[in-house]
Amino acid sequence: MRERLLEAATELAAAQGFETCGLREIAARAHVSPAMVAYYFGDRDGLGEAIYRRAFERVSERVRTLIEAPEFARRDGLDELVQIYVAAMTADPWLPKLVAGEILAHGASPLRSRLAQDLVRGPMMAMIRWLEEEQRQGRLRPGIDVRWMAISISSLCVFPFMILPIVGGELGLSFGPDSTEDLVTHAQDFLAHGFRARSEDLK
Amino acid sequence: MRERLLEAATELAAAQGFETCGLREIAARAHVSPAMVAYYFGDRDGLGEAIYRRAFERVSERVRTLIEAPEFARRDGLDELVQIYVAAMTADPWLPKLVAGEILAHGASPLRSRLAQDLVRGPMMAMIRWLEEEQRQGRLRPGIDVRWMAISISSLCVFPFMILPIVGGELGLSFGPDSTEDLVTHAQDFLAHGFRARSEDLK
DNA sequence: GCAGAAATCGAACGGACGTTTAATTTACCG
C-alpha cells in the first residue's frame, strides 16, 4: 500500500500542488485510511519528502542514462539534447509543475534544496561539461558562457510546457504530440542557428 | 487600509504562494484585523482575486506601454524586446512566481484563466504581430512560426528567473544586477543569431 | 457638537486538518 500512497500523492501534487491537498484526499485516492500516512511516512512532511525524492531520482536517472549513452556523443549533440529534454518532460508531465512548486516553496526546505542540488550537480553539470567540450572543439560558437547556454537550452525545452497550457489555446497550439514535435523542431532549429559555430564565425 | 492589505497579501503570495499564507498572517503584516479581509473583499477568495487582478493588470499595462512606444519600432526590436521582458521581471520579482502559481492552480479557476487570456490577447499578441511584420520585411528569418518565436523569447527571458534561484548558487551565477545584465546580453546574442536574418539566409 | 455612517476590532463559532490511539483484521510461521 505504500507504493499506492506514493502514486496517489504524486498525482495529486502534480495536479494541484502538494501543499493544497489534504491527507484525507490522498488516502481516499489510494483507497486507504489517512492513518496509513503516519504509519509509513511518520507524518505529512515525510510523505512530501518521499514523493519529491522519488520524482527527482526518477528524472535524474532518466536524463543521466540518456546523456551518458554511447551513441549520444557521436550524433548531433544539440539536437539530441533537445529530444532528451522534451522526452523527459512528456514522459513525466508533472515535472514542470514540480519545478514550479519548487519555486513557490517556502524559503528553505532543506530537502528540496538538496534534491535540486542533486539534479544540478548530476545531469546539468554533465550537460555543461559536454557543452564546454563541444565549444573547445569548435562545434559551438566561442565566447558564450556555457552556463548561460545550458540555462537557455533548459528554458527553451521546459518553459513551453508551463506556458502552453495557459496560452496554447489562444495561440492555436494545442497540447498534444503534434505540438510537441513542433517544439522539438523549432528548438533544434533555433539552437542550431543560435549556438552552433558557422563558417563566418571562424576567421 | 484596503491598499495596505493588497500590498501585504501580494508580498506574501509572491514569497510563499497565496494558498499557503493565512489570513491572520496577511492581516498582521498589514497591521489590521483579519476581519478587514471580509469587510473589503468578502472572503478569502475575493482577496485572492483582487491581488491577481492587480498584478496582471500592472504588468499587462507596463508591457503594453513599452511595446507601443514610438521609439520601439525604430530600434532593434529583438534587443528591445529582451530588455522589456527582463525589466518587467526585475521590476516585479513576484511575476515568475505568479506564473508558476498559475500552473499549479486548480484546474479551472475562471478568474485566473481570464487574466491569463487578457495577458495573452494583449501584450503577447502585440509581440506576435510585430514579429510577423519584421519577418515580412525580411529582418527575421523566414519559415519560422512566429508563435513559437514568441514562446521562445518568453522562455529565454522568464524561465531563468525561475531556475536561477534554484541552480544559480551551484553555477556561480548569483542573482543580482550583474547576472541580470548577463542574461540580457546573452539572450540578445542568442536571439540575434537564432532568429535574425543573415545574408546567407537570403538567396 | 452631534447623529449617522463607515471603518475597525476582539472574540467566538464551526469546520477541516494532521495526528494519535486503541482496536481489529490480515499475514506469516512454527
Add this chain to the structure above:
DNA sequence: CGGTAAATTAAACGTCCGTTCGATTTCTGC
C-alpha cells in the same frame, strides 16, 4: 491450527483557519 507480528482501520483529539457578529472607534456632513 494457533499465536505473534505486521498492517489497517475508525474514532477521537487538539489545533488552526476562515468566517461571522456585536461592540467600539473613527470619520463625515450638517
